[in-house]
Amino acid sequence: MENLKKYLGLLLVVCTVLVMLPEASATRFIVGGNMGWSPNVNYTNWVKGKHFYFDDWLFFVYDRNQQSVLEVNKTNYETCNTDHPLHNYTTGAGRDVAHLNVTRDYYFVSGNGFCFGGMKIHVHVEKAPPPPQVSPVKAASSTLSSSGHVLVLPLVFAIGAAWDALIRFW
Numbered sequence: 810m811e812n813l814k815k816y817l818g819l820l821l822v823v824c825t826v827l828v829m830l831p832e833a834s835a836t837r838f839i840v841g842g843n844m845g846w847s848p849n850v851n852y853t854n855w856v857k858g859k860h861f862y863f864d865d866w867l868f869f870v871y872d873r874n875q876q877s878v879l880e881v882n883k884t885n886y887e888t889c890n891t892d893h894p895l896h897n898y899t900t901g902a903g904r905d906v907a908h909l910n911v912t913r914d915y916y917f918v919s920g921n922g923f924c925f926g927g928m929k930i931h932v933h934v935e936k937a938p939p940p941p942q943v944s945p946v947k948a949a950s951s952t953l954s955s956s957g958h959v960l961v962l963p964l965v966f967a968i969g970a971a972w973d974a975l976i977r978f979w
């Protein structure tokens with residue numbers, strides 16, 4: 810009975826460790842915050858002080874009857890030329906999302922002339938920051954999880970605990 814309690818206790822610890830595994834924390838930005846993707850927002854100022862990392866997301870919320878979301882290159886961003894978009898994110902719902910899946914500079918503008926009024930945004934996407942320092946156990950599991958072996962460490966614990974329980978019963 811004591812052994813069973815010990816085993817269950819260990820199992821609880823294992824589960825806790827699993828739950829507390831640091832998550833890859835991708836940030837979802839709503840472009841323009843409360844103002845969304847609209848005229849009369851200075852997106853250069855909105856971007857200032859923010860860090861955009863690999864795997865983050867940009868949400869564009871806007872009036873689908875007027876604006877759009879086009880990714881263009883630097884030259885066309887500066888001149889508001891929307892004739893050759895690199896990517897058209899406009900789906901028609903007025904709610905579009907861009908996954909920043911490459912570490913580089915991104916340039917988005919709105920079509921229908923709104924770019925000239927300031928509806929343009931440049932974000933510099935940085936490499937993901939190093940994971941925060943954590944306690945040894947969690948550090949070990951995060952190392953394992955980043956190499957795709959999330960279950961290995963808890964499994965080792967569980968097998969060890971079961972073995973321990975068996976030995977003591979006999």
Ligand SMILES: *[C@@H]1O[C@H](CO)[C@@H](O)[C@H](O)[C@H]1NC(C)=O
Pocket residue numbers: 882883884885893
């Ligand atoms: C952007 O694309 C245009 C063609 O649409 C091209 O003339 C220009 O050189 C490109 N600029 C950059 C920075 O790649």
Ligand SMILES: *[C@@H]1O[C@H](CO)[C@@H](O)[C@H](O)[C@H]1NC(C)=O
Pocket residue numbers: 877879891894897898899900901920
């Ligand atoms: C982008 O896609 C939307 C929806 O398919 C379409 O209405 C719009 O004309 C496209 N814009 C450009 C510049 O390709």
Ligand SMILES: *[C@@H]1O[C@H](CO)[C@@H](O)[C@H](O)[C@H]1NC(C)=O
Pocket residue numbers: 908910911
């Ligand atoms: C990044 O996302 C874009 C848009 O969804 C997609 O076209 C492109 O293939 C993706 N690139 C990589 C490297 O996954």
Ligand SMILES: *[C@@H]1O[C@H](CO)[C@@H](O)[C@H](O)[C@H]1NC(C)=O
Pocket residue numbers: 851852853854926927
């Ligand atoms: C945004 O604000 C900055 C500085 O406050 C200014 O230099 C820039 O011209 C503004 N951009 C637009 C599109 O109004």
